[in-house]
Amino acid sequence: AQSVTQPDIHITVSEGASLELRCNYSYGATPYLFWYVQSPGQGLQLLLKYFSGDTLVQGIKGFEAEFKRSQSSFNLRKPSVHWSDAAEYFCAVANGGGAQKLVFGQGTRLTINP
């Protein structure tokens, strides 16, 4: 069965600094990979997704992620964070079957220092 690990429960960065959130997945075939963001008290919003093709994918709000098959990773990056990026971030994997089921990681809470 597929699984997702986000090794960092909580990360703090300064406003304007670069950001990288880690995600490792376990899945036998080529996975479908996603990053979602959740602001406090809100539902989840899709930041970006990877199905195939170019391993560097661009998303909304200036985020990007890189799929590395050899490392089973799909890390999320942003060159310069803004205070509004403070939120919880979830990585997820789907198995490509017909049910469109996602398996989520535990989440990484991002705090931005002014």
Add this chain to the structure above:
Amino acid sequence: NAGVTQTPKFQVLKTGQSMTLQCAQDMNHEYMSWYRQDPGMGLRLIHYSVGAGITDQGEVPNGYNVSRSTTEDFPLRLLSAAPSQTSVYFCASSTNYEQYFGPGTRLTVT
């Protein structure tokens, strides 16, 4: 276009009570899912549906029932609430694996 709506936003139940969490979507998506979110555990799939009349269990289905009589609606029923069901519940609909989430229902069972 409201997307995915959930009611109620908050609910407090006593142990043993039953209730239904409502979920509706207006995007004509075939796929719908229910998740629960608990601190440090991410989102876990409770039940899902691939179309009207078709439902199946997810990772944590015990204590919950679902039905899908229409494409739009996917209610989640708690049969006999337990404190372990205290959580935030999210409904989602999806197309091409892109899931659209509702705002959530925060449920407390005392």
